[in-house]
Amino acid sequence: MSFSATRPLLSHKLPPSSRAWLARQFRDPYVRERSAARFRSRSAFKLLELDAKWSIFQPDVLTVVDLGAAPGGWSQVAASKLGWTEEDVVGLPRGHNTNRKGKAGSSFGLQRRASGRWSDSSPEPTEEDYDPWEELFDDDITHKIGRGTVVAVDLLRMLPIPGVKTVQMDFLSPEADAYIASLVKSDINPDGKVDVVLSDMAANISGNKTHDVESCLDVCNAAATFARKHLIAAEDVSRTHGGVLVVKYFEHPLLSKFRAKELKPYFNAVYNCKPEASRSESSEGYWICMGFRGVEVTR
Ligand SMILES: C[S@@+](CC[C@H](N)C(=O)[O-])C[C@H]1O[C@@H](n2cnc3c(N)ncnc32)[C@H](O)[C@@H]1O
Numbered sequence: 013m014s015f016s017a018t019r020p021l022l023s024h025k026l027p028p029s030s031r032a033w034l035a036r037q038f039r040d041p042y043v044r045e046r047s048a049a050r051f052r053s054r055s056a057f058k059l060l061e062l063d064a065k066w067s068i069f070q071p072d073v074l075t076v077v078d079l080g081a082a083p084g085g086w087s088q089v090a091a092s093k094l095g096w097t098e099e100d101v102v103g104l105p106r107g108h109n110t111n112r113k114g115k116a117g118s119s120f121g122l123q124r125r126a127s128g129r130w131s132d133s134s135p136e137p138t139e140e141d142y143d144p145w146e147e148l149f150d151d152d153i154t155h156k157i158g159r160g161t162v163v164a165v166d167l168l169r170m171l172p173i174p175g176v177k178t179v180q181m182d183f184l185s186p187e188a189d190a191y192i193a194s195l196v197k198s199d200i201n202p203d204g205k206v207d208v209v210l211s212d213m214a215a216n217i218s219g220n221k222t223h224d225v226e227s228c229l230d231v232c233n234a235a236a237t238f239a240r241k242h243l244i245a246a247e248d249v250s251r252t253h254g255g256v257l258v259v260k261y262f263e264h265p266l267l268s269k270f271r272a273k274e275l276k277p278y279f280n281a282v283y284n285c286k287p288e289a290s291r292s293e294s295s296e297g298y299w300i301c302m303g304f305r306g307v308e309v310t311r
Pocket residue numbers: 052053055056079080081082083084085086087165166167168181182183184212213214215216231
């Protein structure tokens with residue numbers, strides 16, 4: 013959102029509901045901060061808050077699956093916690109890097125000047141001109157800059173984020189599990205285990221309470237089923253809180269039952285949180301499920 017672009021709208025004849033929404037956006041400190049921090053969504057601050065409290069992204073975390081990821085605020089946070097920066101470009105073919113202008117056919121064709129700036133007009137390269145980035149621009153550099161990968165899934169298309177493999181698909185479709193599992197596997201993760209599953213998925217609100225609760229249960233259930241199948245077990249990382257699932261829910265007695273039946277038996281601890289960055293008028297909350305016990309659970 014751009015404040016300069018939308019502010020003049022307030023003075024025009026908009027319906028009262030739209031004016032109220034815009035006014036709320038202007039007042040909202042998280043929206044303002046997002047604008048300054050260049051996060052793609054206000055939601056990014058919710059995940060930062062959850063991580064500050066529960067240390068979700070421990071140094072041994074290598075693989076994160078972000079469900080309902082668009083426009084990408086949570087993926088940006090997760091990728092940065094894995095060591096990626098917005099300067100890194102993932103998987104672009106040689107000569108297609110836009111951050112550092114390269115000559116066609118070479119990875120960059122650039123040398124670093126003494127000033128630290130990049131130039132394509134320097135004469136003969138010297139040893140000092142060695143470009144440490146060059147070897148990183150292979151076909152797939154996903155694991156070569158940051159220490160791991162984020163797989164981000166959404167119905168909507170997402171713009172690329174360094175360190176993030178984006179997938180546009182319905183997570184509730186029968187093919188989703190196998191496809192995402194195939195993206196998680198790699199040389200450094202041959203078993204395809206996931207350290208952290210995040211789900212900020214939310215189906216569109218229909219206004220029909222029964223239908224909306226069912227939709228919420230469906231997405232929570234799909235996220236929990238995926239996590240139980242793919243999360244790494246706490247004992248495999250020798251941390252009682254290793255193997256983490258974070259799921260958004262909306263308050264309702266049926267969701268509390270879901271938590272008791274489908275989450276609690278499988279994790280060493282399940283916490284509830286309503287982050288400060290979550291709007292007070294929303295009934296959303298998050299379950300932070302830590303220490304996956306593995307699949308052999310007797311309920
Ligand atoms: C609150 S937004 C997520 C915001 C995101 N965490 C961020 O930080 O930018 C919820 C997302 O869930 C997605 N979603 C809802 N149902 C889905 C489904 N069945 N499969 C994939 N994505 C879904 C929506 O398209 C929407 O983008």
